[in-house]
Every structure is written in structure tokens, then in C-alpha cells.
Amino acid sequence: MPWISYAENFEDVILRRALAEVPIGCYVDVGAGDPVRGSVTKHFYDHGWRGINLEPDPDLFPRLAAGRPRDRNLPVAAGSQNGERTLSLSPGSGLRTFRQAYALDPRNKAGFVARPVSVSVRTLDEVVAENRVDLIHFLKVDCQGSEADALRGFSFQAVRPWIVLVKATTTNGQEPSHEAWEPLLLAKDYLFVYFDGLNRFYLAKERMALRERFALPPNVFDRFIIHALPKEIRTLRVQIAQLQDYIQDYNEHNEQLRREVDRLHRKRESQPLRRIERALRTSFARRGKPSEEKPSEEPAIRTAIDEAGERAEPVRGPLQILRLSGIQGLRGRVGAIRRILVLQLDHIGDFIYRLPAHDLLRRSWPEAEITLLCGPWNVPLAERTGCFQQIIPFEFFPERSGEWRGVSNLEAERVAAIARSLGRFDLAVDLRTDPDTRFLLCHFQAELRAGFAAPEVDVVLDVALPNGELSGDLYAPTHRRSSALLLVEAIRAALQDPSSCLPSFLQGIATTESPLPRLIAVAPGCGDPVRAWPVEHFARLCALLTGQHNCTVLLVGGPAERETAEAILRDLPPERCRNLVGQVPLAEVPGLLASAQVFVGNDSGLSHIAATLGVPTVTVFSGVVDWRMAHPAGHRVSLLRIPISCSPCYSNRCPHAKACLTEIAPEAVAQEVLFYLEQQEAAGTEDHPPETGNGDPAGANGSRTADRGLPRSHA
Secondary structure, rough: EEEEEEOOOOOOHHHHHHHHOOOEEEEEEOOOOOOOOOOOHHHHOOOOOOEEEEEOOOOOOHHHHHHHHOOOEOEEEEOOOOEEEEEEEOOOOOOEEEEHHHHOEEEEEEEOOOOEEEEEEHHHHHHHHOOOOOOEEEEEEOOOOHHHHHOOOOOOOOOOOOEEEOOOOOOOOEEEEHHHHHHHHOOOOOEEEEOOOOOEEEEEHHHHHHHHHHOOOOHHHHOOEEOHHHHHHHHHHHHHHHHHHHHHHHHHHHHHHHHHHHHHHHOOOOHHHHHHHHHHHHHHHHOOOHHHHHHHHHHHHHHHHHHHHHHOOOOEOOEEEEEEOOOOHHHHHHOOEEEEEEOOOOHHHHHHHHHHHHHHHHHHHOOOEEEEEEOOOHHHHHHOOOOOOOEEEEEOOOOHHOOOOOOOOHHHHHHHHHHHHHHHHEEEOOOOOHHHHHHHHOOOEEEEEEEOOOOOOOOOOOOOEEOHHHOOOOOOOOOHHHHHHHHHHHHHHHHHHHHHHHHHHHHHOOOOOOOOOOOEEHHHHHHOHHOOHHHHHHHHHHHHHOOOOOOOOEEEOHHHOOOOOOOOOOOOOOHHHEEEOOOHHHHHHHHOOOOOOOEEOOOOOHHHHHHHHOOOEEEEOOOOOOOOHHHHOOOOEEEEEEEOOOOOOOOOOOOOHHHHHHHHOOHHHHHHHHHHHHHHHHHHHOOOOOOOOOOOOOOOOOHHHHHOOOOOOOO
């Protein structure tokens, strides 16, 4: 069975091969670093070896000590004599060195600022003698430029490591550095046997029988896999299983949709649809009349639609669990705006109106290549602005505005030819408010299209502003200069990350440690009863979480939900519940929710607060609104919903007994809560490996923190 290599450059592969006959041995690691990632000794530690680890970095040492409880871990550096020295650290770059030249080299700093730290220095002779080590199978030295000083502090007489490997290149580079320290090893009867591109390996003269094991680099016959692969394989297997489930669900859902389409075709001549059609035709026929003559058609249309919906039983799909992360929107469709097309085909006066919009486009995306398609008479003005890399003259309108007689097929064909020659754009914008040029956007390949709404034109705009000039409202039109600026601002806003605009008190303040183990915030309330999951389902969920899964439930909500909370708490163990419904002001709710490990609720305001804070949020989502437009926005959000043919209904009453909610089982919601809990607990285990000694593992005794940090219930 393959074994796992953790070392950065497969040093542990060479050492394992060379020391194959040593079942349990001893090592000394100078510059040990992380106990897992890139560790030369991790494989040996896992197989029962013990050793001495020296790591002077105060940021790395706690992690090393926690990960190696059997080893002797020392927060010191190795040197030729005992004392104190200044170590330069650059967090993020991996640089930690005594050599000032290394610390100042831009290649080593990688853009990070080095900070000086005073550390203790001890000789290896003293460290080895103090720990009564009489046999060392391998000594690893990585001091980032101070290897010679570390080796001078070891006599290689009382104890002679079988193998010595020393980093032999400059930090973050390939220039050899062994000339400074190799003579020290050769003088101690150590012979060079292997160079792996990063380290040089030496054998004690009396161990030369092992030399042939260094003849080959790590290869397939060493039967190892790198550390990252098992985790990636497990993740991929889980993703494959999920995708297979999704494919099956989608196939079933598509089949249900097909049956629903067939049903609707069969019913298209039925009376309810005829009534809707008549109401709509009446509405359209009255559009041309003055407003004072028009009776309200909306009640008739609404009644016809409601009656049609009540007669037909909606088609339901299987439960969907949607795990969402953030809001991509238009920003998720295009990574960066690198190429922009601007249509500005009108006359000189209109072109002058849009000059501020041209400038705003250029300032908004200073690195983008902007192409302008404009009337030939405006080319000199466009060149003077300096806003465009490419200007293409195109006579869509005649030069004299009074001669315009409408669009011909010839102009459309010419635009299509230009579009083919220009290739693909990230953004195409028509700054003209009149709809007569809007169809031209269809001819250009663009990820996003923007302009003023023109309902009669067959083009889909990703960013659209209403055209006040077509509204018929005397006060609606805005000057065209301002309209063009507003359109550019709308594009900028549409491409913003929505989470970047949140107030600071809602930007991810969720705590990493809950004051109670497995604390679940539950909000059973909702402003609209049609969107509320049944109270008995919430009660069953809380009973499952507290009774079977060792969770503590924190009930939250407004004063109107007090009776609901009491009904939920009726059969729950008091020591596993906190009822704060109606007791916490809204301003304090974010801080309260941030203490929970998972939040569960309806499509309500509290769900949106929890998701925004970064708390894993499980929302039972009704079919009243379109979930794509109104789901809680956060990086760890799960929606549980029943696909149903009557959704979105946007109604405050349901003729189908809230089938989109009642059929969501509490067991399914509980499983989604456990998904997030297990994720957090697995992450906590990786970050803080459990001790194997007599100490109590972190968090094992939950009773110690049972009441810390939460307000008491007044109920």
C-alpha cells in the first residue's frame, strides 16, 4: 500500500529508502517548520520515531509543539555558540534568517515586510547532550543562510548521525550555497552521496554500506503518494457522488417538467385560461385611453389567475438542497473588463452630451481596451478625448439629422461584418437613449450588454435603465448627459461585489469558537405566514438536534413569536435550550447570532443577518418568491426547497396547504445542520491535533463552557 510523503522535495522518500532496516529511530531537525506541511520528519514521527526539533520562529513554534507531543521541541536556533541573535521574519513569505543580506533581498521577501525578533541560540552539542541522545539516524539542517554556523556548533564526535542533509541552495533560488559549509562535514569524515536539487546528503564514513541506496531519485518503485493527494481524492469522490445525485435529481425534475408542459398544452383551451386571456386583451385594448377613463383591470386579471391556479394541483419535484456561496450576479460572468465596445452613432450635439460618460468609462476601467463605433463626423472629437484605443467610423445616420428616414437592411449587414472582424468584448454599451440603435448590440459578441430599455427591440440587456423619454410622464425625462452618466454608473454598480458594500458590523464577524458546544440558533418566525415552516416541524427539528445530536438550541426572534417559541420548547430538555425570543433588541441580534455555529430559519430577516455575518445558514425556503433573486447571501448558505409548478406565486395565501414547505422534513434540515457542524469540527481537529498524553482534548469537556458568553433566558 502506498505511503504518504510530506516533505517539500521528497527528502523523506530518500531517507526512508536509506533507513529501511530501522523500524524506530531518532532524528534531529534544525529549522523544523510546520509539523505537517513540507515536513521531512512527519512520516517518521507517524511511524513511532522520536527526535529533537529546533524552530526559532515564534509564529510557527506553537503549531510545531502541538503537533509533536512525543518529540523534544525547542524554540531556539542552532549556532556555533550560545547566546541571543536577531532573526528576520517575513510572515507569508516563509523567510526566517539571521543574515541581513537575505532579509533585504527582494526575491526572498516576496513583497512582505521583514520584522526583527530576538531569539535564543544554542549549540547542537549542548542540545544533544542535554537530551541524552546517543544515536541519531539523520540530522536535517535548514537555516536559510546560517547552515555553516549551525554545523560549527556540533562536534560530530560523541554522537555521529548516520545521514546529514543540509539545504544547499539560496533561499527561494537555485544558486549553490554549500561551499560555505561543506568543508566542515568533509573534515568530520562525512562523504557526499546525493543532491536532490535543494539539499545535499552526506553519509558518515562508517555507514558507507548505505551509499547505493542514494543512487536513484524518488521514483515509482518507492511506492509513495504526496500529502495533498488523499485529501483531494476524498474531496473528488464526494463531489462525484454529489454530481451523480444532482444528475439523477435533474433528470427526474426534467421528466416532471415535461409532464407539466404536456398537461398545460392539454389545458390551454380550458375556461380559466380563456378568462385570463380575455382579461389581458381588455387591459391592452384600454391602454390608449386617458387615465381617467380606465377602470382597474388588475383585480380581474388577478382573480382569473388565482382561480386557474386553485383548480390545478401543482406538480412537485423532489427536495432540493442548494449550497450557495455569495452572490455572483454579473460579476461572476466576467472575470475582468478588458475589452469594451461603445456605440455612439448619433450627431455632434448628442456626442458632446456623452463626453462625460466616455471619460467615466475610461476612469472606471483604465486598463481596458475601449473601441468606439461612431459617425464619421465625430471621429476628430473622439480622437481628442484620448478615451479610446480604436475608433471605427460608421455612417448609420445621415450626416444631417433632418434627412433620417429609418433603418435599412444594408446598415444591419454592414454592422454584422464589422462585429465579426472585431471579435469578442467583455462589455458592449449603447449610450443612445432612443431605441433605434439598440438592435445593433445583437450583432456583437459580448459577455455583457448595457443600454436603455427598449421593450420593442429583440435584444436582452444585462444592465438596463428605463428610458424616461418613452414613459409619457412629463417630469420623467432626464437630460441625456446625465442619463449617459447614470448608465455607466449602473454598469459599475452591477459589477461590484455586493458584500463589499456592507456596513462593518455585518462583515463576517462570526466567531470561530462558540460559547456553547454545538450551539444552533433557531428562528421560527417569519413576517409572512405563507413563508413560515410549520411550528411542529421546528419542534421536531429541535428535538432531533438536542436529543440525538448533542446540540444546544438558542431560540431567537421578535415578540410576536413568543407563543411559537413556547410551543417548541414544551417537550425539550431545559438544559439544552435558551429562549431569547422577544428579549434581544434588533441592534444586538448580529452579535448574538455570531456566537452560533449554525443558524436555522425561514426566509426571514434573521436568516439574511446570519448569512451576511458568515454564520452557516440553513434556510427553509418557500415557493412564494424566486429563490434566485431573494435567497440569503453569504459564503455558507443552504436552501432547502421543494420545486413546485406554482412557484413563484408572490401570494399571501396558498390554496395548496403550503405544499412547498410542509413536505420539507425536519430530518433533512437536521442533516444539513450536521453537515456544517461536522465541517467545523473536522477543521478544528486538523488545526489542533488531539494530544495522546493524559491531557483532556480541547473541547472534550463541554460542561466547562456551558454558560459562558450568552445572556440568560428570562422565560
